[in-house]
Amino acid sequence: MSAATSETITVSLPDGSNRELPRGASGSDLAAAIGRRLAADALVAVVDGEQWDLGRALPDGATVSIVTTNSDEGREVLRHSTAHVLAQAVLGLFPGTKFAIGPAIDNGFYYDFELSDGAAFSDDDLDRIDAAMRAIIAADQAFTREESDTSSGLEVFADQPYKREIIERVDASEISGDGTVSLYRNDGGFVDLCRGPHVPSTGRLGHFALQKVAGAYWRGDETRPMLQRIYGTAWESDAALKAHLERLAEAEARDHRRLASELDLISFPEELGGGLAVWHPKGAMVRKLMEDYSRQRHEEGGYQFVVTPHLANGHLFETSGHLDFYRDGMYPPMEMDNGTYYPKPMNCPMHCLVYRSRQHSYRELPLRFFELGTVYRYERSGTLHGLMRIRGFTQDDAHIFCTEDQLQDEIASLLDFVMSVLRAFGFEDFTANLSTKDPDKYVGGDEIWDKATGALRAALDKYGLPYEIKEGDAAFYGPKIDIDIRDAIGRTWQLSTIQCDFNHPERFDLEYVGADGGRHRPIMLHRALFGSIERFFGVLIEHYAGAFPAWLAPTQVRVLGVRDDHDAYAASVVDRLRANGFRADWVRAEEPLGNRIRRAKLDKLPYVLVVGDDDVANDTVGVNPRGGDVERDVAVEEFVARLTADVADHR
């Protein structure tokens, strides 16, 4: 490092080089010294790992990098500053509004407000606010940071109870602890309490869209006031904004509720009650195929099938602890002549009863029980969402009983099994979370926790699955792995879970007889793979945009005669396809061929076969595959071979 003089400072840059600057130079000055492009794109500086406004003077000897618009960090700053402009616009248009917090979130930002007299924003208001924001941005107002002690901060926000509450919390050392808060002032008299940093001036913003208004509790706490939240999205360029809005439109087009209705898969009849679905023939066929595959894999994987009822006497859930820990998620009890019964919210207690029905030897462990078990959980009405959050659903639930020595191998093979099945359904991109012990709330000894957590981690490492560790996030009864998949348009869904349980074996007094002749406690593993069949089906619909691969498609092939005198041949082709185990149908030639093809395409069938004079003569078909080119004069046997290969390869 070169020596700094009283007139200069030296900072080091991310590439390891040093740069000398006049004393008092700011992040902006540094960016300008490096290059004009950088100066134009610069938003904030990162000084010794902390984000600073560009205008702050850099300290001598600091490590500094410049955050530009085209980075996640840069977009976060853009969004935060846009939220700030939103607040300025709202306070200008709605005098007397109390404002709360306005952070950047994934892909956007929000700001929470309380309008006077408990009023709410309308869609028209959003348009007015949008216009006011654009005026503030056009004025290119500078964001000016100032630090103040908490007492003067409280004065500045004398009529802003939410800001005061935040300051008081800062004062209580919950956030910064040094007794100061930072304010940002814009031209035009707007001042916000804000940790910062912000872009240098509002002119750097502008590629934003306000999206929706929603209610949100202050601090997410339903005992506190309901605020009006405005959501928006902001990007570094109009092109990026447009791309994001197109992604949202694509997600909407794939919405499983819309596709399930269009493709006649399932419905949610009002008469049935909220959060309950009926499966129509086509949806039920896909479900059957999912279940068939699941059962086949479990059978091959050494699982034993068990079946348990939907109701149980309350004593069972006292033993399992569900009535103590999970009562809010359970359906209300039914009083019956010999006790109080509950619909089951989970299958594990029943599987413990199966285990306990007789004595077990260490020689039979690990024991793997599997059930497609339907459970009922009370979800609050506002949280229900299509198939993704539902009140009655079927888990592909396995419980594995093993010895402590088997834990490591069992978890490793379990993870292999889960991943292999998920891949069979067309998912390729996975991440995992490893949840570890909450030191304030757990059962079982530290030694077994360490061992189990180590086994989970080793399995993830061995498989090469990227994972994050969620410290203290485990349930009280044991550590767990959750597996997220990434779908065709980049969204992630949490599906599978592998959980260690040191509690149930204790509560149900489960035992096995060891080689030493003594009684020992097995360890229990919970494993859901699809999670819920309903939810997994919803994810599949969205992943494939309703166009199921041939092995899952409710109808794989539709055969269409060109004229009605080809119908008999079409029917005979269908018979041959069915004889080969395929799901095929044909449609009478009453309407023009083009229209019948169109309907088959709208139904997203993998194959349409068209048969005419040539085909009748030569025992061939014209193959029109989904998303491919038409091919004429394909021998029926040849087509059967292709479809067989598609199904075998899960295409």
Add this chain to the structure above:
RNA sequence: GCCCGAGUAGCUCAGUGGCUAGAGCAGCUGUCUUGUAAACAGCAGGUCGUGGGUUCGAUCCCCACCUCGGGCUCCA
């Protein structure tokens, strides 16, 4: 549960304090005999979410309820 929004034909949606509430698609009946994403004609289809109120008169205005949709961790 709470805030906001919505509920009109099987689906997607127009529409109005006042004659008999409309369209497209789907459905049904005919006609057409078709070679790769929309043939033609006709018919039928509605307690305008449910209940109450205001009114001479309500699908429309008011109230309640039901259902659906968006949101309710992201820390100034």
